[in-house]
Structures are given as C-alpha cells and as structure tokens.
Amino acid sequence: MPPKPAYLQPESASHNRWLISYTDIVTILLILFVAVAAQSLQDHSARAAAARPSLTKSHPVPQQTEQRLQQQGLDLHREPRGLVISVPQAVLFASGDDRISRGAYPMVSEIAAVLRDVNNKVALVGHADAIPIHNQRFKSNWELSAARSLSLLTLLATGYGIEESRLSIQSYGSYSPKSSNDTENGRAENRRVEILILNEQVAEANCP
Numbered sequence: 001m002p003p004k005p006a007y008l009q010p011e012s013a014s015h016n017r018w019l020i021s022y023t024d025i026v027t028i029l030l031i032l033f034v035a036v037a038a039q040s041l042q043d044h045s046a047r048a049a050a051a052r053p054s055l056t057k058s059h060p061v062p063q064q065t066e067q068r069l070q071q072q073g074l075d076l077h078r079e080p081r082g083l084v085i086s087v088p089q090a091v092l093f094a095s096g097d098d099r100i101s102r103g104a105y106p107m108v109s110e111i112a113a114v115l116r117d118v119n120n121k122v123a124l125v126g127h128a129d130a131i132p133i134h135n136q137r138f139k140s141n142w143e144l145s146a147a148r149s150l151s152l153l154t155l156l157a158t159g160y161g162i163e164e165s166r167l168s169i170q171s172y173g174s175y176s177p178k179s180s181n182d183t184e185n186g187r188a189e190n191r192r193v194e195i196l197i198l199n200e201q202v203a204e205a206n207c208p
Contacts, residue, residue, distance in 0.1 A: 089191035112160035146171035
C-alpha cells in the first residue's frame with residue numbers, strides 16, 4: 001500500500017513542540033506588555049498627584065497676630081477653627097444695607113494690615129437678628145448677611161490688597177445668634193460680621 005501524502009499524515013511531535021514554544025513566547029510578551037502599561041499608569045498618577053495643590057494643613061493663627069488685633073480694641077475670641085473678630089453691624093453698615101460705611105474704613109484698614117502679615121485663609125461670616133427683613137434689595141436675612149460678607153470681601157481684596165484666593169464668605173442669617181433675640185441689646189449683638197482667621201492655609205503646588 002503506497003504511503004499517504006505528507007499533507008494527510010499526522011503532525012510530527014517536533015511540530016507540536018514548536019507550537020507550544022510559540023504559545024509560551026506570546027504569553028510572556030503579553031505579561032510583559034501588561035506590566036509595562038501598569039507601571040506607566042502608576043507613574044502618571046504619581047506625577048499628577050505631585051502637581052496637584054496640597055490639601056489644607058493646620059496652621060494656627062500666631063499669638064502676635066491676636067495681640068496686634070487686641071491693641072485695636074476689637075472683639076476677639078479663639079475657636080477650634082481659628083481666631084474670630086466680631087464686628088457689629090452698626091460699625092460697618094446702615095440698617096438693612098450692605099454698603100460699608102465710610103467711617104468703617106480706618107478700622108478695616110487696620111485689620112487688613114494685620115491680615116497681610118499672615119498667610120492664613122480668612123472667612124467673612126454674616127449674621128443677622130431674628131426680625132425678618134424684606135426691602136427692595138433683600139428678601140431675607142440670608143441674602144442681607146451674605147451680601148454684607150461679600151461687600152467686606154470686595155473691600156479687603158480690591159481696596160487693601162488681600163489675595164482673593166485666601167478669602168471666602170459665609171451666611172448664617174439669624175440661625176447662629178450670639179445673644180438672645182428677646183431684647184434690643186441682644187439683637188444688636190446678633191447683627192454682626194465675623195472675620196474668621198482660619199487655622200489653615202493652602203500649600204503651594206508641588207513642582208515635578
């Protein structure tokens with residue numbers, strides 16, 4: 001019986017071994033490519049994190065800053081979040097208004113001079129009494145106290161050179177009273193803007 005043609009004969013054992021070697025090489029290359037890609041992604045993430053600004057870090061307000069503000073006769077107290085300067089509404093604004101009185105500029109100037117000598121962030125926090133307000137400009141105490149905070153921010157930034165990146169505003173309306181709203185004196189104390197020098201600052205971005 002004549003032998004079968006070569007193309008009908010079973011593959012040789014050596015040919016099978018060649019297929020197994022080829023598969024091993026492909027598998028090894030695939031693993032290598034995956035490892036290289038993973039390392040590249042990890043390096044990219046590390047560089048991105050390094051270029052991102054650092055999170056805020058604790059930086060308590062210096063005692064010297066507090067002493068300088070005390071010399072100006074300001075109402076001060078420390079809280080866990082920072083040093084609070086409480087300024088009555090009557091000193092800064094007319095009743096129901098958010099425009100800072102000209103007579104308040106010297107006091108604001110003195111506060112700004114102290115703020116320029118520290119790098120701490122500053123929050124401007126508006127408060128009101130419990131009597132509802134509704135005039136042509138403001139529909140609620142929320143709006144009024146927020147507008148007063150923003151007016152003070154604008155003056156500190158544009159008039160006295162405090163960096164806007166350090167400033168922020170908050171509004172509590174009538175919901176964080178300092179005294180009772182049952183008396184006129186208590187309501188007067190509740191109408192205020194607090195200049196809060198925070199115990200934190202944003203670190204500069206790390207350069208690669």
